[in-house]
Amino acid sequence: MITEAVKAQIRNIVGPNNAIDSTIECFGYSYDSSFVPMAKENIPELVVLPSSVQEVAQVMAIANANRIPVTPRGSASGRTGGSIPAAAGISLALNRMNRIVELDERNMMITVEAGVRTIDIYQACAQKGLFFPPDPASWKYSTIGGNVGENAGGMRAVKYGVTSNYVMGLEVVLADGTVINTGGKAMKNVTGYNLTQLITGSEGTLGIITKVLLRLIPMPKTRNTMQLMFGSLANACHTIHQMLMSGLVPAAAELMDKISLQAVARHRKLDISPGIEACVVLEIDGETKADLQQQAERIADIARRLEVIEVRIAASDEEVEEIWAIRRGLSSAIGAMAPNRFGEDISVPRDAFPRAVDLIRAIGEKYQLTIAVYGHAGDGNIHPSVLCDLSKPGEEKRVQQAVDEIFAAALSVGGTLSGEHGIGLTKRAYLVNALGEAGVQTLKAIKQALDAQGILNPGKIWQ
Amino acid sequence: MITEAVKAQIRNIVGPNNAIDSTIECFGYSYDSSFVPMAKENIPELVVLPSSVQEVAQVMAIANANRIPVTPRGSASGRTGGSIPAAAGISLALNRMNRIVELDERNMMITVEAGVRTIDIYQACAQKGLFFPPDPASWKYSTIGGNVGENAGGMRAVKYGVTSNYVMGLEVVLADGTVINTGGKAMKNVTGYNLTQLITGSEGTLGIITKVLLRLIPMPKTRNTMQLMFGSLANACHTIHQMLMSGLVPAAAELMDKISLQAVARHRKLDISPGIEACVVLEIDGETKADLQQQAERIADIARRLEVIEVRIAASDEEVEEIWAIRRGLSSAIGAMAPNRFGEDISVPRDAFPRAVDLIRAIGEKYQLTIAVYGHAGDGNIHPSVLCDLSKPGEEKRVQQAVDEIFAAALSVGGTLSGEHGIGLTKRAYLVNALGEAGVQTLKAIKQALDAQGILNPGKIWQ
Numbered sequence: 001m002i003t004e005a006v007k008a009q010i011r012n013i014v015g016p017n018n019a020i021d022s023t024i025e026c027f028g029y030s031y032d033s034s035f036v037p038m039a040k041e042n043i044p045e046l047v048v049l050p051s052s053v054q055e056v057a058q059v060m061a062i063a064n065a066n067r068i069p070v071t072p073r074g075s076a077s078g079r080t081g082g083s084i085p086a087a088a089g090i091s092l093a094l095n096r097m098n099r100i101v102e103l104d105e106r107n108m109m110i111t112v113e114a115g116v117r118t119i120d121i122y123q124a125c126a127q128k129g130l131f132f133p134p135d136p137a138s139w140k141y142s143t144i145g146g147n148v149g150e151n152a153g154g155m156r157a158v159k160y161g162v163t164s165n166y167v168m169g170l171e172v173v174l175a176d177g178t179v180i181n182t183g184g185k186a187m188k189n190v191t192g193y194n195l196t197q198l199i200t201g202s203e204g205t206l207g208i209i210t211k212v213l214l215r216l217i218p219m220p221k222t223r224n225t226m227q228l229m230f231g232s233l234a235n236a237c238h239t240i241h242q243m244l245m246s247g248l249v250p251a252a253a254e255l256m257d258k259i260s261l262q263a264v265a266r267h268r269k270l271d272i273s274p275g276i277e278a279c280v281v282l283e284i285d286g287e288t289k290a291d292l293q294q295q296a297e298r299i300a301d302i303a304r305r306l307e308v309i310e311v312r313i314a315a316s317d318e319e320v321e322e323i324w325a326i327r328r329g330l331s332s333a334i335g336a337m338a339p340n341r342f343g344e345d346i347s348v349p350r351d352a353f354p355r356a357v358d359l360i361r362a363i364g365e366k367y368q369l370t371i372a373v374y375g376h377a378g379d380g381n382i383h384p385s386v387l388c389d390l391s392k393p394g395e396e397k398r399v400q401q402a403v404d405e406i407f408a409a410a411l412s413v414g415g416t417l418s419g420e421h422g423i424g425l426t427k428r429a430y431l432v433n434a435l436g437e438a439g440v441q442t443l444k445a446i447k448q449a450l451d452a453q454g455i456l457n458p459g460k461i462w463q
Numbered sequence: 464m465i466t467e468a469v470k471a472q473i474r475n476i477v478g479p480n481n482a483i484d485s486t487i488e489c490f491g492y493s494y495d496s497s498f499v500p501m502a503k504e505n506i507p508e509l510v511v512l513p514s515s516v517q518e519v520a521q522v523m524a525i526a527n528a529n530r531i532p533v534t535p536r537g538s539a540s541g542r543t544g545g546s547i548p549a550a551a552g553i554s555l556a557l558n559r560m561n562r563i564v565e566l567d568e569r570n571m572m573i574t575v576e577a578g579v580r581t582i583d584i585y586q587a588c589a590q591k592g593l594f595f596p597p598d599p600a601s602w603k604y605s606t607i608g609g610n611v612g613e614n615a616g617g618m619r620a621v622k623y624g625v626t627s628n629y630v631m632g633l634e635v636v637l638a639d640g641t642v643i644n645t646g647g648k649a650m651k652n653v654t655g656y657n658l659t660q661l662i663t664g665s666e667g668t669l670g671i672i673t674k675v676l677l678r679l680i681p682m683p684k685t686r687n688t689m690q691l692m693f694g695s696l697a698n699a700c701h702t703i704h705q706m707l708m709s710g711l712v713p714a715a716a717e718l719m720d721k722i723s724l725q726a727v728a729r730h731r732k733l734d735i736s737p738g739i740e741a742c743v744v745l746e747i748d749g750e751t752k753a754d755l756q757q758q759a760e761r762i763a764d765i766a767r768r769l770e771v772i773e774v775r776i777a778a779s780d781e782e783v784e785e786i787w788a789i790r791r792g793l794s795s796a797i798g799a800m801a802p803n804r805f806g807e808d809i810s811v812p813r814d815a816f817p818r819a820v821d822l823i824r825a826i827g828e829k830y831q832l833t834i835a836v837y838g839h840a841g842d843g844n845i846h847p848s849v850l851c852d853l854s855k856p857g858e859e860k861r862v863q864q865a866v867d868e869i870f871a872a873a874l875s876v877g878g879t880l881s882g883e884h885g886i887g888l889t890k891r892a893y894l895v896n897a898l899g900e901a902g903v904q905t906l907k908a909i910k911q912a913l914d915a916q917g918i919l920n921p922g923k924i925w926q
Binding site for chain 1: 567570571572648653658661810814
């Protein structure tokens with residue numbers, strides 16, 4: 001319980017309107033975009049909205065002195081419960097810290113506060129011909145603090161990498177309120193341990209990220225979209241694989257299985273030929289139109305050798321939109337297929353993608369569940385969606401067993417539990433299978449070193 | 464002191480020939496390629512040469528139980544004393560662990576033991592059309608364990624990044640002998656803290672790296688070399704900067720100042736026109752000869768706008784060799800200019816490169832010392848070489864003051880103490896200036912968490 005005296009101290013720091021304790025308002029900070037059921041114990045006691053690193057530091061000092069759990073939060077677009085206050089306490093919402101501090105064109109870097117939306121970073125850079133590639137599905141409302149905390153990915157990761165590949169430095173408030181700055185604008189830096197990368201992806205458990213220094217790249221001059229339809233999922237996977245092996249790296253390489261395609265077809269009233277088993281959507285980019293044309297032809301050649309049924313190279317912006325609309329509408333189309341849906345995020349070695357999909361299908365058959373599979377095939381990141389109806393007796397248990405087996409399948413092919421969503425609350429039970437007992441103990445030792453009282457986002461990553 | 468009983472235990476593990484305690488042989492393990500003066504206290508008491516991770520684990524368990532310092536070692540090609548046993552104890556030489564465990568062509572990854580030489584990795588990959596880009600100057604004899612431990616860079620970093628950008632996973636023996644495996648073959652991975660990147664660059668202070676999983680890229684199909692001569696160092700820097708801003712990323716972009724050029728000219732009996740103040744050597748690579756030609760022309764255009772005096776595009780393999788011979792001969796040519804030389808490694812934001820060079824020149828004038836400057840201008844990594852004669856009275860003190868000021872200059876322009884050599888023994892005194900007291904305390908907390916007794920490479924990174 002947070003005492004009234006402590007609340008008063010915090011209100012003194014952030015102002016009375018920025019420390020909220022009414023139950024109805026606090027309720028709004030108890031859930032995120034994951035499949036974690038809403039629960040009373042996830043409602044924070046106090047929502048705190050600081051406006052500066054100094055305020056965050058002062059709030060953390062008070063929380064630490066009073067052993068109050070603190071769960072950082074941006075737009076709560078996370079998929080694994082990272083921003084859900086698992087132990088009540090303070091929900092530290094960083095949305096007011098939404099300044100773009102500096103766009104350094106000469107060094108191609110941008111410094112932003114944690115609460116800046118991903119799309120705002122993208123747009124500020126694009127105006128100057130610079131490119132911030134990470135594009136998690138929620139990028140229109142997700143904040144960069146959350147993206148860094150969960151090391152968000154996206155469709156462009158196959159060519160451009162994930163959020164962590166762009167993080168050059170961080171301003172972080174530690175559990176006790178100490179502020180540290182990691183990294184910097186030097187491209188090469190081996191001065192001490194890489195705290196920047198340790199804290200990136202640590203899901204708010206090691207410190208509160210208040211500021212982020214990101215590197216940028218020049219905006220590709222031109223891009224185009226291709227759609228490839230295959231009669232076999234394996235051939236779709238092999239096409240992507242052979243492209244990559246030959247040095248052709250598309251900016252995005254998305255794969256949808258038949259169930260995913262059927263969902264979109266129904267939702268968007270499209271016709272999909274009956275023989276189609278898989279669809280690949282590619283974005284290619286480059287310096288010149290001629291360069292793009294050459295890339296597209298080389299890709300089409302590879303696909304033809306692998307029995308592609310249909311190759312479509314967008315000839316206009318409208319066609320680009322048409323093709324991408326299928327991929328973008330996918331998640332909601334799949335969601336509309338059944339009363340309930342559990343979307344997962346596993347990541348496997350690239351060459352294990354077809355094998356992982358086969359294993360997932362077998363799991364679906366075993367438990368009589370429809371599992372749609374789509375994902376970022378270029379980097380082995382698969383999003384299986386288990387479609388179900390939890391009102392049916394026994395369904396919940398079967399779904400749980402199927403999900404358990406999906407994670408086991410990912411690990412069995414040398415993959416891991418999460419490609420871009422993090423572990424959060426939803427995958428804690430599997431962590432030891434992925435990292436081993438010694439690995440988990442190593443994480444806990446680091447956590448203990450930086451947050452001895454365990455007040456930073458407790459209950460996440462491990463149980 | 465390591466007792467005879469402990470030595471016997473260790474001999475039982477690694478075999479009698481692989482645990483050496485003769486002073487003369489141990490002496491060979493007391494120095495590296497840095498400018499650290501040889502000293503009696505740096506001679507290990509026991510040199511241990513394990514052949515497997517199991518042996519390393521058993522040796523560490525004994526060292527931990529007996530509080531014996533352990534300093535890991537590969538080829539001792541480090542430049543900051545990383546592999547020098549600062550507190551005697553065990554020198555753990557991993558050179559016998561030199562197996563290429565697996566070259567996984569389909570996933571474009573290679574698994575190697577820590578003692579494999581960098582060049583052997585490069586060559587094994589090149590035979591299969593795959594490319595392992597990191598090329599520290601010592602890559603013909605350095606081992607990958609040391610490269611990872613110090614996060615080695617090289618000339619190709621401007622386009623391809625440094626060692627850490629290729630490390631996907633590690634097998635690490637912790638201080639107490641526990642073995643952990645970090646990362647894996649999944650391209651995207653947010654399962655727990657990023658121990659892979661925490662341990663990469665930690666200079667052997669957090670664990671003994673025994674195995675490394677590296678990602679590879681397809682080998683560029685063609686490459687060429689250019690040499691640009693400028694009448695002003697600033698214009699040379701601006702040329703590189705404008706190339707990068709326009710999206711032209713050379714595989715290497717090396718800059719030499721006039722003093723460096725004079726050293727090479729004298730050494731190799733070349734004529735350098737009197738008006739030349741700086742030389743830029745570029746490697747460009749790509750898919751086709753036409754692509755290269757286009758890149759070269761665009762670069763030449765930029766250079767011409769910045770008053771380049773001479774543009775040379777290699778027309779044959781012999782010309783490529785001729786141009787690179789200048790850059791490659793640089794370090795020894797500079798070394799030959801004076802009885803003593805202190806080579807440093809600072810890293811600054813790209814746009815601060817000209818300013819940093821100016822500051823270094825001013826420091827040279829202030830202390831009446833010749834300082835040659837060259838470096839990886841494409842990524843802001845500068846190697847100033849202070850030329851001196853330590854037999855002159857007062858010279859050593861002046862050199863030390865100059866070096867102190869060089870580091871201060873790097874920090875003053877937003878740079879850092881090391882781009883690719885690490886902190887080791889030689890830069891410990893400056894760490895707090897770079898990271899702040901809170902930053903250093905954070906590193907120490909992590910060290911304490913993973914190596915409570917401080918037996919892993921003690922005396923490194925901080926004092």
